[in-house]
Each structure stands twice: as C-alpha cells, then as structure tokens.
Amino acid sequence: QKEVEQNSGPLSVPEGAIASLNCTYSDRGSQSFFWYRQYSGKSPELIMFIYSNGDKEDGRFTAQLNKASQYVSLLIRDSQPSDSATYLCAVNIRGGGANSKLTFGKGITLSVRP
Amino acid sequence: KAGVTQTPRYLIKTRGQQVTLSCSPISGHRSVSWYQQTPGQGLQFLFEYFSETQRNKGNFPGRFSGRQFSNSRSEMNVSTLELGDSALYLCASSLGQGLLGRNGYTFGSGTRLTVV
Numbered sequence: 001q002k003e004v005e006q007n008s009g010p011l012s013v014p015e016g017a018i019a020s021l022n023c024t025y026s027d028r029g030s031q032s033f034f035w036y037r038q039y040s041g042k043s044p045e046l047i048m049f050i051y052s053n054g055d056k057e058d059g060r061f062t063a064q065l066n067k068a069s070q071y072v073s074l075l076i077r078d079s080q081p082s083d084s085a086t087y088l089c090a091v092n093i094r095g096g097g098a099n100s101k102l103t104f105g106k107g108i109t110l111s112v113r114p
Numbered sequence: 115k116a117g118v119t120q121t122p123r124y125l126i127k128t129r130g131q132q133v134t135l136s137c138s139p140i141s142g143h144r145s146v147s148w149y150q151q152t153p154g155q156g157l158q159f160l161f162e163y164f165s166e167t168q169r170n171k172g173n174f175p176g177r178f179s180g181r182q183f184s185n186s187r188s189e190m191n192v193s194t195l196e197l198g199d200s201a202l203y204l205c206a207s208s209l210g211q212g213l214l215g216r217n218g219y220t221f222g223s224g225t226r227l228t229v230v
Contacts, residue, residue: 034218043204043221044157088157090218101147101170102206102219106156 004091006105014113019076021108023089032092033065033072039085079112118207118222126228132193135225137205139186145210146188148180151202163188164210195229202226
C-alpha cells in the first residue's frame with residue numbers, strides 16, 4: 001500500500017465551482033499534513049498546513065483532516081482559471097529519527113474551465 | 115529574504131558520466147532534503163541532511179549521494195548516469211528542528227537533468 005495516495009485525477013471543473021481534492025495516508029502516527037500547488041514547469045509551493053482534526057480555512061481554500069479515517073482533503077471554492085495546477089498532498093510520516101521527512105502523493109492535476 | 119537557490123537550472127549529460135547539483139537553503143534553515151520528480155513516479159525522496167549529517171535516506175541506489183557543509187549548503191551527486199536518471203531534482207529547505215512546523219518545506223526551482 002502506498003504511503004500517500006491521491007486518486008481520481010485529472011479533475012476538471014468550471015470557473016466558480018468547488019474543486020474537491022482528496023488524499024489518504026497509511027501511517028496512523030502521521031502528525032502534520034500539507035498541500036502544495038505546482039504550476040507546470042515550476043516548483044511546488046505550500047498553500048495549506050493542517051495538523052488537527054477538522055477544517056482549516058484560508059481564503060478560498062479549506063483543508064479538512066480526519067485522522068480516524070486517515071484522509072485529508074482540500075476544497076477550493078470559487079475556482080479560478082489561475083487555480084489550474086497540480087496539487088500535491090504531503091504527509092509528515094514517522095520514520096526512525098527523521099522527523100522532518102515529507103512523503104508526497106503523486107498529485108492531482110486540476111483544470112478550471114473559463 | 116532569499117529563497118532556496120539551486121544550481122544549475124539545466125544540465126545535459128551523457129550516460130556513464132557523473133553530475134553534482136548544488137542547493138543553498140534559506141538563511142537560518144539547517145535541513146536540506148532532496149527529491150527526484152518524474153511524470154510517472156511523482157516526488158520521490160532521496161535524502162535529508164541536517165547539521166552536516168544524513169538523517170534519512172530514500173530507496174535509491176548508492177549512485178546517488180549527498181553531503182552538507184557547515185553553512186548548510188548541500189550538494190548531491192549522481193555517478194554513472196543512466197537514462198532513467200533524467201528528472202527534475204528538487205531541493206527543499208526547512209528549519210529542521212524536530213517535526214516540520216507550519217511552514218513545511220520551501221522548494222528551490224530545481225535542476226532539470228537530461229541524460230542522453
């Protein structure tokens with residue numbers, strides 16, 4: 001089983017819609033969770049961080065974490081064409097003494113249609 | 115505040131050669147991690163260095179190695195290059211103090227390596 005899985009891609013939504021991106025992880029001891037956005041030809045940039053169960057909102061972005069079910073999601077409200085990018089879920093997974101290792105999912109490519 | 119600097123941006127090498135990539139982290143960051151990104155495999159963890167010590171290593175062959183200097187700058191080396199090593203190599207810096215904080219990693223622009 002992959003450590004961090006992002007399925008159901010690519011995703012296409014019309015402008016103004018809500019885009020929902022999902023991610024599951026295998027290690028129950030994982031403690032912090034990140035969403036990165038990567039535009040084509042660019043490097044990943046951090047857009048959301050969450051570590052406690054529930055929702056965290058930042059502008060049009062909402063991250064949702066459910067540790068019991070081992071999933072984390074990202075909602076993008078009022079999607080804009082500029083949101084078209086690949087979204088990477090990253091999990092801080094326990095492993096020996098390497099507390100700061102981030103494991104990434106393969107990403108979901110989002111396309112927002114004008 | 116300067117970001118993460120990776121050099122060079124692009125490299126073309128021949129099979130069998132070796133290559134060295136460089137990364138300067140954000141000032142004050144002591145941890146540097148390296149990732150390989152390919153379309154098929156996504157971001158694959160190579161290794162992490164903190165205070166000049168390799169703290170964690172991914173599942174890559176021994177041809178991939180790295181080091182970190184006292185000023186936190188890091189280099190990674192790939193010897194005996196293979197066609198499959200063609201990828202975007204990303205360096206990420208973080209404070210490195212225990213679990214990642216809310217700032218996670220900050221990535222450099224990457225080095226695009228093409229092996230022919």
